[in-house]
Amino acid sequence: MTRQQTDAVFSSIVTCYFLPVTLLFERKEKDRSGGNRTRDCVLIRHTPYHLATDLYCTFMSRTYTARYVFPVSGPPLANGTVTVRDDRIEAVLTHGERIADVDFGNAAIIPGLVNPHTHLDLSGARGLIPPTDPNHFTDWLRGVIAYRRTRTAEQVQANIRDGLAECLRHGTTLIGDITSGGVSYPAIARAFVRAVLFWEVIGLSEDKYNATLSEIGATIGGSWDPDAPPGIYPATPSCRWATSPHAPYSANHDCARGQLYLGNAAIHFAESPAEIELLASKTGPFVDFLKQLGVWNASAFTAGLRDFFVAYPKAAPPILYVHCNYLPTDAPLAPAHTIVYCPRTHAAFGHPPHPFREFLARGVRVCLGTDSLASNPDLDILSEARFVRLRYPDFPVDQLLRMVTLSGAESLGWADETGSLEAGKSADFVVVPLPNADAPDPHELLLADHAGERCTMFRGQWRSAP
């Protein structure tokens, strides 16, 4: 059979069978995404050979392309492709190696975004508790406490759902949420997202601290202790439990150290000048703050920040040190440690320049977080990276993208599964519209302030906000 005859046979197959099948699948995809997900997409038609290949792929996989694909684990690929089979990434290839089913045009395909630090239960506080200057941080904390006391359990649940919806709308596929009493579990555990829930532990007395640990054990049960009976909030394949000794000024030091030694924890750390003064000399604004709350306990504090960097078992899961606005750059962080820098919250309080560049230069992992809407304008982690880009135009743009994707996944212990576009990982990616411009480094296009709806694939399925 000649090449022309072969093409004629394939053309017949295409006309009679493949084209309707392709359109059928495209329609299915639209249905799953709420009817508008492929609005800006262009279906590509090929030669008979390519169409025959696609006939196979239509049943087995889908291939997506855009102006740029950012694997993060490798350099950007102009018109590269991402092929998804079931819930996995099958291949990430350069332009021309595989024909795409869907072209998103002037957009970037990036890994699902990772926000390792937020407090979804404060999502109703947007604009209600204005950040103070750095020397009046305890006044802001008083505002947060007063706000929390006004909220009913139903309002808190509604706030959590709203905050979660906002995170998902911006393309977050992995979230680290600080949760008091485990209240964000009901919303997050059933949402189409991956999560680590850090159960917040506050208590300057050992008794109060340990009472919370008992409450955690009873609630999540066998999620921690295989011999324990199942709790009402068990870990799920996509939702894991961790703990958060709240901060050096609010958690008994001996208890917090014991927890940090186990890893799998997050702690607010070196956040304000008052915290540094409290630890150094047991003086300053935190003394009155804690006395007014009736919890002052001078023996609960350690003498310095260094005591929170405990000897650490090699195989232990990660620890997140959140904020670190005033952390000395020679602090003894280990490879499993992560600094979470919350750029717009840091700026809202007017802190001095954050030392994240010095820590990165030392090889310390740094990722970005939003913190809560009590101090941040929104829960868009990509906007944090864009903010840093504006403030530090010389900072490497590829590192910024890593800080909101792969570094975040590493910090939460999920990097084997997500955080970069690599064959075998979960098919989690975000399609981000790009500006109509050129730049020497395509990361600059991605990090330019540019509006436009993002669409997100999570575990191989298009996702819409819950």
Ligand SMILES: [Zn+2]
């Ligand atoms: Zn926080």
